[in-house]
Amino acid sequence: MTAHIPSERLYALVLDHETDAAEAAHLSICASCRQQVEELKQLLFDLEIARLSQPTPAAIDRYQAMFNSVQTQPSPLQRFVQQLRARLTWDSRTQPALQGVRNAAAHAYRQLYVATDAEIELMVERMGELRRVEGDLIDIGQDDAPAAALVELLDANGDIVHMVDTDDGLFHLENVAPGTYTIVITRPNGATIEVPALEVA
Numbered sequence: 001m002t003a004h005i006p007s008e009r010l011y012a013l014v015l016d017h018e019t020d021a022a023e024a025a026h027l028s029i030c031a032s033c034r035q036q037v038e039e040l041k042q043l044l045f046d047l048e049i050a051r052l053s054q055p056t057p058a059a060i061d062r063y064q065a066m067f068n069s070v071q072t073q074p075s076p077l078q079r080f081v082q083q084l085r086a087r088l089t090w091d092s093r094t095q096p097a098l099q100g101v102r103n104a105a106a107h108a109y110r111q112l113y114v115a116t117d118a119e120i121e122l123m124v125e126r127m128g129e130l131r132r133v134e135g136d137l138i139d140i141g142q143d144d145a146p147a148a149a150l151v152e153l154l155d156a157n158g159d160i161v162h163m164v165d166t167d168d169g170l171f172h173l174e175n176v177a178p179g180t181y182t183i184v185i186t187r188p189n190g191a192t193i194e195v196p197a198l199e200v201a
């Protein structure tokens with residue numbers, strides 16, 4: 001068994017697109033190193049979002065903290081990159097009792113997404129041709145910790161169409177055109193939660 005690829009080489013492979021035959025061979029047989037490469041790529045994606053966005057000063061501070069953690073914690077990568085994919089667990093449109101309330105159902109619907117350490121409640125309201133998405137991010141198992149986060153709405157092309165900052169977990173995305181989106185929620189510790197394939201109908 002060859003030794004795992006050291007962190008600085010993982011950075012070189014992903015950040016500088018370097019190639020090395022021996023390391024490529026190791027990656028082909030080592031799930032652990034492949035996982036680290038994937039996590040590093042995800043981190044780069046998040047940092048790219050930070051670069052392309054026009055964040056508020058508070059958001060910049062949070063991203064700065066994220067950069068600092070990248071620089072001071074070289075290994076293992078998963079300590080500071082935690083990509084959590086939230087799962088849709090409840091949708092008011094699928095509830096028989098609520099389907100009877102036609103007016104209310106036509107005007108707004110609610111969804112609940114659950115990730116490992118957080119829940120995201122969403123309410124999509126019809127405002128003429130556009131929609132308003134109201135969200136509530138709730139930390140699970142963290143006593144009184146404010147659910148601060150940067151919330152980004154990405155369209156199907158991965159472009160950021162909305163970006164808001166919350167200190168208490170509550171956020172509003174105004175004037176959202178109907179479509180399918182991804183919500184990326186970045187926590188102060190750099191961990192992100194992704195709500196994939198959010199349908200705004």
Ligand SMILES: [Zn+2]
Pocket residue numbers: 003004005026030031032033034
């Ligand atoms: Zn390895």
